[in-house]
Amino acid sequence: xxxxSITNSHVTGADSPPLLDVTIGQxxxxxxxxxxxxxxIISSHQGSAITYxxxxxxxxxxxxxxxxxxxxxxxxxxxxxxxxxxxxxxxxAAARAGLVLVNINxxxxxxxxxxxxxxxxxxxLVMVSKFKTSDYVxxxxxxxxxxxxxxxxxxxxxxxxxxxxxxxxDVESEPGFLDFxxxxxxxxxxxxxxxxxxxxxxxxxVVNIQFTSGTTGNPKAATLTHKNIVNNxxxxxKGIGLLSSDKLCCPVPLYHCFGMVLATLACCNYxxxxxxxxxxxxPVSTVNAIDKEExxxxxxxxxxxxxxxxxxxxxxxxxxxxxTGIVAGALCPKELMERIIGDLGMTEITNCYGMTExxxxxxxxxxxxxxxxxxxxxxxxxxxxxxxxxxxxxEILNRGERGExxxxxxxxxxxxxxxxxxxxxxxxxxxMHTGDEAVIDQNGKCSIVGRIKDTIIxxxxxxxxxxxxxxxLTHSGIDEAQVFGVKDQKYxxxxxxxxxxxxxVSLTNEDILDxxxxxxxxxxxxxxxxxxxEFPMTVTGKIQKxxxxxxxxxxxxxxxxx
Numbered sequence: 001x002x003x004x005s006i007t008n009s010h011v012t013g014a015d016s017p018p019l020l021d022v023t024i025g026q027x028x029x030x031x032x033x034x035x036x037x038x039x040x041i042i043s044s045h046q047g048s049a050i051t052y053x054x055x056x057x058x059x060x061x062x063x064x065x066x067x068x069x070x071x072x073x074x075x076x077x078x079x080x081x082x083x084x085x086x087x088x089x090x091x092x093a094a095a096r097a098g099l100v101l102v103n104i105n106x107x108x109x110x111x112x113x114x115x116x117x118x119x120x121x122x123x124x125l126v127m128v129s130k131f132k133t134s135d136y137v138x139x140x141x142x143x144x145x146x147x148x149x150x151x152x153x154x155x156x157x158x159x160x161x162x163x164x165x166x167x168x169x170d171v172e173s174e175p176g177f178l179d180f181x182x183x184x185x186x187x188x189x190x191x192x193x194x195x196x197x198x199x200x201x202x203x204x205x206v207v208n209i210q211f212t213s214g215t216t217g218n219p220k221a222a223t224l225t226h227k228n229i230v231n232n233x234x235x236x237x238k239g240i241g242l243l244s245s246d247k248l249c250c251p252v253p254l255y256h257c258f259g260m261v262l263a264t265l266a267c268c269n270y271x272x273x274x275x276x277x278x279x280x281x282x283p284v285s286t287v288n289a290i291d292k293e294e295x296x297x298x299x300x301x302x303x304x305x306x307x308x309x310x311x312x313x314x315x316x317x318x319x320x321x322x323x324t325g326i327v328a329g330a331l332c333p334k335e336l337m338e339r340i341i342g343d344l345g346m347t348e349i350t351n352c353y354g355m356t357e358x359x360x361x362x363x364x365x366x367x368x369x370x371x372x373x374x375x376x377x378x379x380x381x382x383x384x385x386x387x388x389x390x391x392x393x394x395e396i397l398n399r400g401e402r403g404e405x406x407x408x409x410x411x412x413x414x415x416x417x418x419x420x421x422x423x424x425x426x427x428x429x430x431x432m433h434t435g436d437e438a439v440i441d442q443n444g445k446c447s448i449v450g451r452i453k454d455t456i457i458x459x460x461x462x463x464x465x466x467x468x469x470x471x472x473l474t475h476s477g478i479d480e481a482q483v484f485g486v487k488d489q490k491y492x493x494x495x496x497x498x499x500x501x502x503x504x505v506s507l508t509n510e511d512i513l514d515x516x517x518x519x520x521x522x523x524x525x526x527x528x529x530x531x532x533x534e535f536p537m538t539v540t541g542k543i544q545k546x547x548x549x550x551x552x553x554x555x556x557x558x559x560x561x562x
Contacts, residue, residue: 329460
């Protein structure tokens, strides 16, 4: 219920039910007591399943073995892996051991991995050996050339000095690496007390770090607490009507808040089953998992839902058990939402708005909201959260007026790790400045109408243009680079780059793609490239990206007609 006047854009969420005052470890303990025989995880592609009771015991073992490796309360450990049960186990085990889990995008290349590990000073990294065409072991060998001849428990890396050990999930006996089986062994069950002050946590303690691309260069490390993400998972799960009998199909990545918080931790809050259909999104695997496991809940970004619908239609499949779920990452077109409700039977589907820095959800539509509301707004403010729209001078605007959306409440992150200046730029008097342009209507519904920040959102992935620009400038033939997003029907946006070459240099689009292919994550590689002699700019020399975007989108639209 809103406590604001009808003319003021300030909205306040309900103050009941009360916030949960538990840690992630305590949350799992409670689930194991309340739903011991419910399946906690089904990993379809790994052919494994585990109950909450069994999972709780496994997590205890992994937590004790992490501590036995010499890790101390507050130490950071990284996970660089696509979706698997090991990822989820490490999430809970790190929390129970008092450690901070650092989510690393599986698409990261060597330079991005090096930056992430050093930014938060990771002591341990857990990873797979390969992912798609990426050879993780080879990349780690590039980062630490003598890893194969080093002690697996005391690496001495010049480029990543904080890193002591690297654990491989899917390969045994790789020289210089530890095996994941070392973490799951039960040898330390009796020797380490997980309830002692040296490893037990409090709800306000930091438990997770996620890298988020803003508008400036390198990704920032958003620092989240137990209270942040346990409660956001609880209220988002409540928003979709999650039940202990539900099976939630999660094709979205675990390294992102969508998969880790809204899926994994939401299931634990309600005793529901998390279903991982594949290591990464694949519509065939997702459809097969929904069918085989009789899933009742499905998550995804609009692109995923479109591909799921296309495949299920071709295969002549229907899903009588599907009921609810979340579509997020970008506003869902009305036609697609109609298909989700009609063809998939997800009559209680909701859409959400949020950002990593707010754990993530701030607004969510109701399960019984009408189609227009679900496709033109992101719903109403969450419980225990406030929001308002402000003008360029920070003044609170009225309902119906466009301005920057600001959010305050339990969900706002502690800050950016090791970067107080950037933290102070976005959090002012407790208000998180989202950088998104929004309108809050007379009913308190929020519509996201643009972005004040220059972030590109490609299929739910945030990309900082400056980060891509700085990479492109490492090419010896490029003199200046301007990167921006252009509209795309499938992904929402694609990366476009205008490049000015150095005098006498001649390059092709393929030259640029070849240069970027093994250096930066695939979703950051420009889909559209133009070589120019100059850029549109103001009389004061400020680059006008909006003009580049308009010209590029017009050119792309015309090319589709021919």
